[in-house]
Amino acid sequence: xxxxxxKREPVVDEAMDQCEARLTEEEIEKVINEVIDKETGGRLWTxxxxxxxxxxxxxxxxxxxxxxxxVSFAPVTKIKDTLWVxxxxxxxxxxxxxxxCSQISxxxxxxxxxxxxxxxxxxxxxxxxxxxxxxxxxxxxxxxYLQDTVHSHAATMxxxxxxPDEWIDTLQWQEEEAQGYVPSARLPLEKEGAEIMYSVIGxxxxxxxxxxxxxxxxxxxxxxxxxxxxxxxxxxxxxAMYSGDFEIMARVERLHHETAQxxxxxxxxxxxxxxxxxxxxxxxxxxxGWMKPPIPIVHAIAFYYDLIKSGRIKIAKKIEGPITSQYPxxxxxxxxxxxxxxxxxxxxxxxxxxxxxNDRHAFCCNAGGGTINCGPPWKKIRVQSAxxxxxxxxxxxxxxxxxxxxxxxxxxxxxxxxxxxGMHVKFFSELxxxxxxxxxxxxxxxx
Amino acid sequence: MYEFVSGPLVWIAFIVFIGGSLYRIxxxxxxxxKEKVVFPHMSLKHSxxxxxxxxxxxxxxxxxxxxxxxxVSFAFHICLLIAPIFLLAHVILWDESWNMSWxxxxxxxxDWMTIIVIIGCIFFLYRRLTDPVVKNVTDGSxxxxxxxxxxxxxxxxxxxxxxxxxxxxxxxxxxxxxxMLIAIPFTxxxxxxxxxxxxxxxxxxxxxxxxxxxx
Ligand code: HEM
Ligand code: HEM
Ligand code: SF4
Ligand code: SF4
Numbered sequence: 171x172x173x174x175x176x177k178r179e180p181v182v183d184e185a186m187d188q189c190e191a192r193l194t195e196e197e198i199e200k201v202i203n204e205v206i207d208k209e210t211g212g213r214l215w216t217x218x219x220x221x222x223x224x225x226x227x228x229x230x231x232x233x234x235x236x237x238x239x240x241v242s243f244a245p246v247t248k249i250k251d252t253l254w255v256x257x258x259x260x261x262x263x264x265x266x267x268x269x270x271c272s273q274i275s276x277x278x279x280x281x282x283x284x285x286x287x288x289x290x291x292x293x294x295x296x297x298x299x300x301x302x303x304x305x306x307x308x309x310x311x312x313x314x315y316l317q318d319t320v321h322s323h324a325a326t327m328x329x330x331x332x333x334p335d336e337w338i339d340t341l342q343w344q345e346e347e348a349q350g351y352v353p354s355a356r357l358p359l360e361k362e363g364a365e366i367m368y369s370v371i372g373x374x375x376x377x378x379x380x381x382x383x384x385x386x387x388x389x390x391x392x393x394x395x396x397x398x399x400x401x402x403x404x405x406x407x408x409x410a411m412y413s414g415d416f417e418i419m420a421r422v423e424r425l426h427h428e429t430a431q432x433x434x435x436x437x438x439x440x441x442x443x444x445x446x447x448x449x450x451x452x453x454x455x456x457x458x459g460w461m462k463p464p465i466p467i468v469h470a471i472a473f474y475y476d477l478i479k480s481g482r483i484k485i486a487k488k489i490e491g492p493i494t495s496q497y498p499x500x501x502x503x504x505x506x507x508x509x510x511x512x513x514x515x516x517x518x519x520x521x522x523x524x525x526x527x528n529d530r531h532a533f534c535c536n537a538g539g540g541t542i543n544c545g546p547p548w549k550k551i552r553v554q555s556a557x558x559x560x561x562x563x564x565x566x567x568x569x570x571x572x573x574x575x576x577x578x579x580x581x582x583x584x585x586x587x588x589x590x591x592g593m594h595v596k597f598f599s600e601l602x603x604x605x606x607x608x609x610x611x612x613x614x615x616x617x
Numbered sequence: 618m619y620e621f622v623s624g625p626l627v628w629i630a631f632i633v634f635i636g637g638s639l640y641r642i643x644x645x646x647x648x649x650x651k652e653k654v655v656f657p658h659m660s661l662k663h664s665x666x667x668x669x670x671x672x673x674x675x676x677x678x679x680x681x682x683x684x685x686x687x688x689v690s691f692a693f694h695i696c697l698l699i700a701p702i703f704l705l706a707h708v709i710l711w712d713e714s715w716n717m718s719w720x721x722x723x724x725x726x727x728d729w730m731t732i733i734v735i736i737g738c739i740f741f742l743y744r745r746l747t748d749p750v751v752k753n754v755t756d757g758s759x760x761x762x763x764x765x766x767x768x769x770x771x772x773x774x775x776x777x778x779x780x781x782x783x784x785x786x787x788x789x790x791x792x793x794x795x796x797m798l799i800a801i802p803f804t805x806x807x808x809x810x811x812x813x814x815x816x817x818x819x820x821x822x823x824x825x826x827x828x829x830x831x832x
Pocket of ligand 3: 230231232233244245248278279280281282283284285286295296299534
């Protein structure tokens with residue numbers, strides 16, 4: 171088979187360049203065969219032996235569609251250029267090849283699973299991409315910035331090197347902020363036996379602390395019995411899941427679930443993040459051999475849906491003007507929350523303009539799957555390859571794009587900047603805070 | 618020669634086809650057991666839902682988006698599977714040697730079905746040569762699979778119409794038919810065997826595990 175013609179601007183990623191210089195071919199061969207023999211089985215074998223090389227999956231991928239149909243971005247090509255070669259050569263490949271594998275799997279695929287839905291056989295390319303990442307990670311071939319977040323997970327059990335005292339300080343500060351709106355609001359730490367443990371991702375306390383204030387207000391207005399952990403285990407994000415370091419992924423997921431068990435809560439509600447839900451609900455449990463998480467996990471979209479639908483939260487004044495929403499792959503295509511998202515959007519917006527295509531067919535923001543965490547070296551091609559979704563946003567004519575996912579939030583901000591869309595990017599809870607009714611008795615007393 | 622290809626070789630071809638298919642499916646199931654998630658993720662309901670959406674033409678979004686391909690692909694596969702089984706000449710052969718016979722399709726119809734299969738192969742060949750994505754993932758084996766698929770139909774057609782060298786062509790026909798049967802379990806033509814399983818797994822994972830859909 172002729173090699174794929176690949177045209178890319180050179181990118182300097184120090185970690186990958188150093189790894190390339192260090193890797194030996196014996197080590198590569200050993201790791202590839204180890205992963206293929208010990209960690210894969212029927213799925214990989216059947217996918218490889220069934221794929222009829224029809225190319226129908228190409229039409230699914232925003233990388234391919236956004237780059238003028240450059241075949242080197244087509245899903246099947248990504249497998250051809252990685253696993254097909256590894257299998258054919260039985261692992262006898264060189265370090266430059268492994269570097270290209272990392273580039274393809276970490277920086278040019280969001281593991282969004284859209285192509286699986288477009289293959290007539292249902293071949294899950296994204297699963298195979300994760301196998302490639304696994305091989306790369308075991309060889310230490312991971313983009314610098316992504317690996318840094320993995321180190322942070324390993325050392326601190328959160329993604330952003332947040333220290334224990336910073337965590338507690340931030341929560342107390344946000345409790346005070348929330349009390350500016352609703353004086354009786356509380357952010358209860360370590361309340362054993364509460365109904366709900368609320369967990370967030372590392373970047374929330376680090377950069378987006380106001381979201382913690384928002385949830386404190388929302389919980390009070392909805393009258394819920396909730397708590398947050400004061401210890402490690404509060405962070406539900408998991409970049410190790412995306413680098414391919416599944417041992418660390420499992421440690422992170424286990425601690426998150428065990429923290430909820432320690433607090434004896436009935437369920438975990440998580441903030442607006444897609445990959446965190448995927449890790450806690452699916453990738454973590456399956457790696458550890460659990461079929462279901464021990465304590466049910468509720469994503470913010472489903473949580474707000476219940477609050478609004480049951481009338482626990484009432485909408486006082488809908489947000490005006492056209493507003494659209496991104497459909498985060500990991501909670502829509504891969505968790506079925508699409509209709510709930512449309513319900514809550516229509517409940518708080520006067521004019522909710524839907525994307526085309528929408529729901530599980532919607533395109534990825536191109537930040538997901540850990541690609542945005544590969545950092546500045548890889549940003550240019552990432553934003554360039556989100557062209558298709560930028561056009562979809564533009565067509566809605568919305569003034570605001572809602573992103574019920576942290577990855578989408580950052581990715582869509584990059585799209586808005588990169589394509590000069592002039593739109594705002596907000597989390598759903600930010601709209602809810604503006605639109606919801608605060609009952610008289612909870613409002614601050616006039617002096 | 619005719620005796621050999623229409624006698625012992627037919628036996629061999631069918632034994633390898635059936636035995637090989639069973640072996641490949643068994644092998645697939647046993648290495649799937651090695652992965653702890655595969656079977657627990659399966660659900661009959663969601664497997665069937667997925668199959669219903671992918672074996673009925675135009676029953677999912679993507680098929681509607683590529684109508685020409687969908688029509689060609691379904692016409693090709695339906696004719697490919699149905700024509701040889703209900704072909705008068707084939708049923709007569711079964712009747713002569715095994716004393717069993719079944720319903721047949723009029724020869725004029727099977728003749729057209731044969732033409733449709735050949736057109737399908739030409740269409741797939743054309744895509745392989747022109748569509749950049751397909752071209753990029755094509756090597757000799759893909760052309761070989763197309764040839765293995767097309768040849769029994771081309772030679773069957775020539776033999777039926779007695780266009781030339783009937784005896785030679787008939788021998789060639791039987792031989793290529795046997796090659797095709799033998800190739801099904803051991804090449805990517807095994808997609809025929811695995812289709813049901815890959816679809817069921819993806820349908821189950823999307824529906825049962827992830828609460829979503831795959832169409
Ligand atoms: C395995 C042993 C096979 C034998 C002994 C056999 C035998 C025959 C015979 C005797 C004919 C009739 C020729 C005539 O009318 O003079 C025929 C026609 C035909 N065969 Fe087979 N065949 C075999 C396998 C296959 C296979 C595997 C396929 C395709 C999957 C196939 C497809 C056809 C078709 C499509 C025709 C008819 C063409 C037309 O009517 O235009 N045959 N075969
Ligand atoms: C139940 C049986 C079968 C099913 C469900 C099936 C399904 C498929 C699917 C989904 C494709 C992908 C492209 C498309 O949608 O057309 C395909 C392609 C193809 N199939 Fe089948 N198939 C079956 C049996 C066979 C058999 C028995 C053969 C030949 C011996 C065959 C030969 C081919 C060929 C030649 C292609 C096109 C490859 C290309 O693009 O060059 N199929 N099949
Ligand atoms: S998983 Fe998503 S990003 Fe990756 S190849 Fe498939 S469609 Fe493209
Ligand atoms: S659509 Fe499926 S069978 Fe066709 S090339 Fe892509 S992965 Fe292979």
